[in-house]
Amino acid sequence: MKGIDGLITAKAPGKLYIAGEYAVVEPGYPSIIVALDQFVTIQIERSEGFGKIVSHQYQDGAIRWRRNGSQMVVDNRDNTFSYILSAISLTEEYAQLLGKHMAVYDLFVNSQLDSPSGRKYGLGSSAAVTVATIKALCQFYDLPLTKTKLFKLAAIAHLEVQGNGSLGDIAASVYGGWIEYRSFDRDWLLAMRNTTDLAAIINQPWPELKITELTPPTDLKLIIGWTGTPASTSHLVDKVTIKKTSNQKAYLKFLAASKQCIEDLLVGFANGKISQIETGIKENRRILNSLAEFTQVQIETPMLKQMCDIAVNNGAAAKSSGAGGGDCGIVIINRNLTTDNLINEWRENDITPLPLTVHEINDLSF
Template sequence: MITEKAPGKLYIAGEYAVVENGFPAILVALNQFVYCSIEPSTNGTGKIVSHQYQNNAVQWHRQGDQMIVDQRDNPFSYILSAIQVTEEYARTLNKPLDVYDLHIDSELDSASGKKYGLGSSAAVTVATVKALCQFYHLPVNNDRIFKLAAIAHFAVQGNGSLGDVAASVYGGWIAYHSFDRQWLAEQRKFLDLTTLLNLPWPNLKIETLTAPANLALVIGWTGKPASTSQLVDKISLFKARQQAQYQEFLNASRQCIQRMINGFHAGSLEMIQTEIRYNRSLLQELARRSGVQIETPVLKQLCQIAEQFGGAAKTSGAGGGDCGIVAIDAQADLQSMINQWTAENIEHLPLAVHFMNNVHRYTIKLK
């Protein structure tokens, strides 16, 4: 049996803006994983099994008389897409396809099955791609795994930046500049997969970062899962209607993230905290202008408590629930902060940053 794993992730800053071509965000990979195991079938019939996802519901809506099924929050859609893309790559290399059993095990959900917001769809896509590449003995490196997983993930989600895929592939702290997804969609129609994997992707840049030694990352979960794809859809409506205001947000976010990257390069917790607070204010203003609830009352409470202890806190990801993050001095009274969270029914997630053993600490430019 072959087993591969991919870590979950959290956004530190740059949410929403990063869905635009070339715009940056900072993410971190965490030591909770999705595992994918593959073994050849013994009876000629393959199966896909996951204990966590067996009761997964499918959402749909009406478009005129048509029933439109939304597969974006269904993990099996990402698994099937990862299989399709990776086996397409195997065929271009003249590898014979096989029948197999595929087992998925996820640590990225709560005991009750609720999503923590740790990027489970990206992690299950990456883990499936990695396991199949090993199963078929395909030549890959991190860049190629990212591109295969990004193609598979984007085929299902249709929006988003694919930064969560990058975090699951490269691990650690990363600065991610999103690539041109429209370009990818167009090239998929005309180019074979090997050619597409070998091309530079417009605007794509992934840089590994080293955090200051005194930076402690503390994560709180609100208990309320949120749908990233649906929240991004709502912000897209605001973008279409208020283009000038949206452009102001984009430009301010880009400058904020660049200053934060400089803070990582300088090893300055204070610089990073300043920009986390500023990024929070940008998201609050975006929420006010768009009417989309990004920072819920519980997330606001999480941030206010963290600020009392000197932490810089904000929502992580699309908001609307899920997690908040705190960048704080490791010498602060973290336990008292967590105790106050607990009193407000905010669950502390005791996670650590996960670094990949095979990732070198240098800038990876895919451009």
């Protein structure tokens, strides 16, 4: 790790959910997520007096800040920087517990997770910027870091801004590749934050949390289609949360079906059987559509439905990714099958294939 002087650079990849959406917000329920080769990059450079946070992706450009003792005082609050500020606050809380002296610095953000016009692809940019910021600051302050500690720090920082969600996108940005993710008990974490110091929280096991790296079959090909319409994950999750209380029986049936589906999918990964994975993807699409029906929340938009139907007609399995409502869909297909016709039909229907590949992370210095 680099010390407190000089330019520090860290990056974190974006992600897409493969299966298990919505159910994964419940502690212990499984999902499958993949990290992608598009990144948020953070650079930190020591400064004097005032520091600044700069992002070319944000229209407002930059905010300035200063120190009042060890406290960071932001001169121009802006919600677009909220995840970065939360990550800074949490990492510096951790650094001070380890006896580090607070410094002033400039922080620069560059993201590949949006379209050239600035529209979001739905690749988890808020999670990636949180992870990358914490990674960079841990280098800057020379703090000990493992993937587990990085996940926990980033999960706390992200949750304190967004207030809901599973934090699976954080796990994908930290671990890379294909992962199985089961979310932790967020009520437990909230109680711990009110009673226990941060170092103790991140150094102990979290109830229900499970992150397992997966190996896909060699003949599995992942294709990603973008509908061009952004969606708000937190708003969609809130809508489902409100609706599920009025139909607990249907919701519990959804949870059970999702859990069984993902466990079957995981067997497909363990056995290296792409046909079993394709069956699971099709089943998870059906399960999510049943959730949409009884909650009256639009998960599979007409564009996403068209995207999936075209893929299925071309011998693939497909479904919406993440909260749905727009953004991206994913396709699983045997690598030996041609995809030219599928891609051409997408383009004819204004669906953009994204040239993304899975990003593996072997260590924290990537």
